Every structure is written in structure tokens, then in C-alpha cells.
Amino acid sequence: MVKKKASRRDHSGVFAAVTLHASGLRYLEVSGHIGAYKVMRQVVIPVSRVVNADSIASLLNREVGSFSVPVVFGLPMRECMIRVIEYPRMPIEDALRALQFDFDRHFTWSYSECTVDVSEVESPLTSSKDNMSMLVAASRNEHISKILQIAERANLDLKAIEPMNVAVLRAIIGPISRNGAWHSIYADAEGLHFAFVDNNNGLFYRSSPSGINGILDTKNEEEFQRAVSEIQRTISFVANQFKGIPSDLLVLSGAIAKNSDVIREIESSIDLRVEAVDVYEQCGINPSDSANMGVGFEPALGLCMF
Secondary structure, three states: OEEOOOOOOOOOOEEEEEEEEOOEEEEEEEEEEOOEEEEEEEEEEEOOOOOOHHHHHHHHHHHOOOOOOOEEEEEOHHHOEEEEEEEEOOOHHHHHHHHOOOHHHOOOOOHHHEEEEEEEEOOOOOOOOOEEEEEEEEEEHHHHHHHHHHHHHOOOOEEEEEEHHHHHHHHHHOOOOOOOEEEEEEEEOOEEEEEEEEOOEEEEEEEEOOOHHHHOOOOOHHHHHHHHHHHHHHHHHHHHHOOOOOEEEEEEEEHHHOOHHHHHHHHHHOOOEEEEOOHHHHOOOOHHHHHHHOOOOHHHHHHHOO
16 A cells, blocks of 8 residues: 555565564565565564554564565554445546545545555456456555554664555465456454455455354354354355356465364355465475464465565
């Protein structure tokens, strides 16, 4: 959402990211390229309560130290709204200006209180070759300002700010080119994160806090069924919103992909093929490194691929 010019401090082939979670911060630094990444540094910084920009910057400096490469900062999924909107074809800068006049048709926030970024995506629903589809990400100004303050006070070279749900989908796609349309569910300690993808273009994003405890424990039947219902409702909603785009695949990643019982239960509850992926392995990270990362670094990996 916020992009900076390339810095003189750029180190070729080394990438870094910071992500904010309800439980704390994660810092990841990798080298190499997609399909052959090597973890240089990874840091988990627990935060037991909401803290201000100064406190977060101090924690980063204490736990990470100096930042030798530019950093992409992840905007928490709960603090961003993403929509795909169709416009007559025009320069992207003109489309961004035009968006302010019908922003409230698509978002519950007002344009003046948001930081907004757009990029063109390929959508099979674009009604005419004279039109274009734009992926629009919006976040309240206060969230972006806080990240900018953290970057300044931690003396990190901020390369960009990007929604974490867009970043994690990039890591889920990885080096694999899946033809056609498919559904994605990534699960972490904060919930279930859905995406609908067509030819590797994300067209729909949604996060839900429901079910994460049950999704890891099929013995908790009430919680598990609540999570399965959430999955079924989201798939049905996407089918109604994207009529005419057939999809028969659901890709699971994160915590939801770690439990074979969970995978079988989900597969029996929906009319889609189910594929479970290890995002780290898919992107070429050594299994001994990925074992130490656990669930939670996938969004940071996607940010490193920015």
C-alpha cells in the first residue's frame, strides 16, 4: 500500500519483512530466490498487550538489532479491506483518483479516513476489453501512520507496506502455476484466511476468527463444526459472487494443513478436491529451517517475495 523507491542499502538477493500479529511481532530475513530460499534470520517477539509505535520500535531494535536490508512491513489482515472493482480502462493513477467518488459503494469506511492503493488484476468477470479490474486495498490512516512511525523510530529502511493476506497468498502460490480458479484457506493462531484465485490472481479475500481452536482438534466437535460451516458458507458465497468461474480445488496451508484428520473431515464436507501444501517447502526452504519456523512466518515469507 505504501511503496518506497529502491534504497542504496539494497542487498541483492536478500529480503526482509516484519509482521504484526495479535500475539506479537515476527521478523524474517531470507536470501536466494523463490524455490530456493535460505533463512538468514528469524525472530519472534512476544507482545502481551497493545503497545504504541515507540514500544514496538524499541522491541525491534532490542531483539533484531540493526536492519541491514530494506524491510517490507505487513499490514494485519484485520486492519485492511480488499475489493476487486471494475472501471473503464484508464491509467492507474486516474483510476485511483476516480475511486474516491464512489468509494463508499464498496467500503464501509470513508475515503478521507483511509490510505488506498490499487493495482490491475486479470479477472474473467471483466465485462469488456475496454474495461479493467482493479484490486483495491484500503486501511484506516491510523494503522498506516503507526507503521510509518515504527519504521522511522526503529531506523529501518521501509521498502513497502502490504496487506498480509495478499502476501500470504503470494507464498501459497509460490513457484507453482495452477491453471484456472481455486480456493485457498490459510490458518494461523488468529483464524481462517480465505482467498479465491483465478490463474494466480487473487480476486477475493476474507478473514474469520472462528474455528481456529477446533480446526486443530477434531475432538472439539462444536468448534470444529463451526469452522467447517464457515468454510462452507465462504465457498458458497464465492460461487454466487463469481458465477461462471468453475473451481474444483481447495488448497489448505498453515495450521489447517498440519492435521490429516482435519483434512479428511473438510474433504468429506465440501464438493472440492483438497490439496494440502507446506508453504515453506514449496518455496524452497530447507526442512530443518522450516521446522523451526512453525506456523506464522508464511505472511512474512510472502512479504519477502514482494
